[in-house]
Amino acid sequence: MADVLSPRVLLIRSLDDAAREMAAIGVSEGGIRAMSGKAQMLAVKVAGACVPAAHILKQQMLSIGGDAAVARDVLTHKIDSSDVILMGTRAQMRDLAGKLAGQPFGLSELGKEVEALLASLEPRRRTVLRARGHSLDLGARVHVMGILNVTPDSFSDGGLYHRPSAAFDHALQMIDDGADMIDIGGQSSRPGSSPILEEEELKRIIPLVERLHEEWKGPISIDTYRSHVAEEALKAGASIVNDITALSGEPRIAEVTSRFDAACILMHMQGTPDTMQQDPRYDDLMGEITLFLKAAIERAAAAGIGEDQIVVDPGLGFGKTTEHNLAIVRRLPELAVLGKPVLIGPSRKGFIGRVLDLPIEDRLEGTLATAAYAVAQGARILRVHDVKPVVRAVRMVEACLASPA
Numbered sequence: 001m002a003d004v005l006s007p008r009v010l011l012i013r014s015l016d017d018a019a020r021e022m023a024a025i026g027v028s029e030g031g032i033r034a035m036s037g038k039a040q041m042l043a044v045k046v047a048g049a050c051v052p053a054a055h056i057l058k059q060q061m062l063s064i065g066g067d068a069a070v071a072r073d074v075l076t077h078k079i080d081s082s083d084v085i086l087m088g089t090r091a092q093m094r095d096l097a098g099k100l101a102g103q104p105f106g107l108s109e110l111g112k113e114v115e116a117l118l119a120s121l122e123p124r125r126r127t128v129l130r131a132r133g134h135s136l137d138l139g140a141r142v143h144v145m146g147i148l149n150v151t152p153d154s155f156s157d158g159g160l161y162h163r164p165s166a167a168f169d170h171a172l173q174m175i176d177d178g179a180d181m182i183d184i185g186g187q188s189s190r191p192g193s194s195p196i197l198e199e200e201e202l203k204r205i206i207p208l209v210e211r212l213h214e215e216w217k218g219p220i221s222i223d224t225y226r227s228h229v230a231e232e233a234l235k236a237g238a239s240i241v242n243d244i245t246a247l248s249g250e251p252r253i254a255e256v257t258s259r260f261d262a263a264c265i266l267m268h269m270q271g272t273p274d275t276m277q278q279d280p281r282y283d284d285l286m287g288e289i290t291l292f293l294k295a296a297i298e299r300a301a302a303a304g305i306g307e308d309q310i311v312v313d314p315g316l317g318f319g320k321t322t323e324h325n326l327a328i329v330r331r332l333p334e335l336a337v338l339g340k341p342v343l344i345g346p347s348r349k350g351f352i353g354r355v356l357d358l359p360i361e362d363r364l365e366g367t368l369a370t371a372a373y374a375v376a377q378g379a380r381i382l383r384v385h386d387v388k389p390v391v392r393a394v395r396m397v398e399a400c401l402a403s404p405a
Helices: 015-024 029-038 051-063 090-099 107-120 164-176 198-215 227-236 252-259 285-302 322-330 332-338 350-356 364-376 387-402
Strands: 041-050 067-070 081-089 128-131 134-137 143-149 181-185 220-223 240-243 263-267 310-313 381-384
Touching: 015 029, 029 090, 041 051, 041 090, 041 107, 051 067, 051 081, 051 090, 051 107, 081 090, 090 107, 107 332, 128 263, 143 164, 143 387, 164 181, 164 198, 181 198, 181 240, 198 220, 198 227, 220 227, 227 240, 227 252, 240 252, 252 263, 252 285, 263 285, 285 310, 285 322, 285 332, 322 332, 322 350, 322 364, 350 364, 364 381, 364 387, 381 387
Parallel strands: 143 181, 143 381, 181 220, 220 240, 240 263, 263 310
Antiparallel strands: 041 081, 067 081, 128 134
């Protein structure tokens, strides 16, 4: 009687996964190097290709065994341009990049962009974030950032840590609970909030930054978009600038961050805190977020901020509907093209409350589920209120992802 051959689907999410599965069946090292790129399919979207370029991309992908989806009216020439979805293995995408060299209609530059995209997807053994003398190995494990709002009106913990002694004690508690960094904010950015005076923001945060820096030598982040506030906080001992405007609110903040050799977190936001939740709309959610953050990275680099000093944040809750936020978490791997570690801040956010129909104080489980899924999707920093349970959940997710079996 013939043996029964039973097929099953392998989950190949990275070159590491492909190499591990091939090694398990005895493939040679040379074979693994040659074939790993053929084991994972990719879909790459190219926006706004002119019709001739769309035709060429379709033909080139078909010639190497892949395919490309274009608008139906490309064939009839009823339109001038079309988005294109390229579909193929990593190896085929690399072949395509080579075939586009010297091609017209912007395709030669596209080939270089495809090569850069493929490079961003390569396994990263070490992703070190450098922040004023601190070296945070984000490749080794996910880092947890504890939120410390010294405000009377933040959406979740406003008023709880407005007193300096309460704020300081809470910072130490989060550190004891496993926080890798503390993010201090003196001005609420909740939906509908209005700016406070700069003097008031300084009064709230600078004494706390000074005291915490004296007590703890770990990285302190300052949540501000104001250049003078960032400068004073960095003088007081902060080492990371977390700017909800991605260095665009006050241009001098980029120069200040660079001068102090600090790291920066660049966040996407549509609108401003007082208007951002008034019917936010996107034609291409992840495409628009990616282009925004790419421009922010270029802005940071132009100011002299190092390539290893930049973190990106898609900005959950900042100009997004519930559906937008859920899509961002699901599609987080698309931000890999930026080549930067991704921070995500789901903690107690409104979209969790809307999905589960729960008030702010009862959103821990929703936060943990979102954080765990975000880690599985590639997030390297989690910004949260509830440090201890998040740290435990993250370590468990990492153990599952690292299991070699």
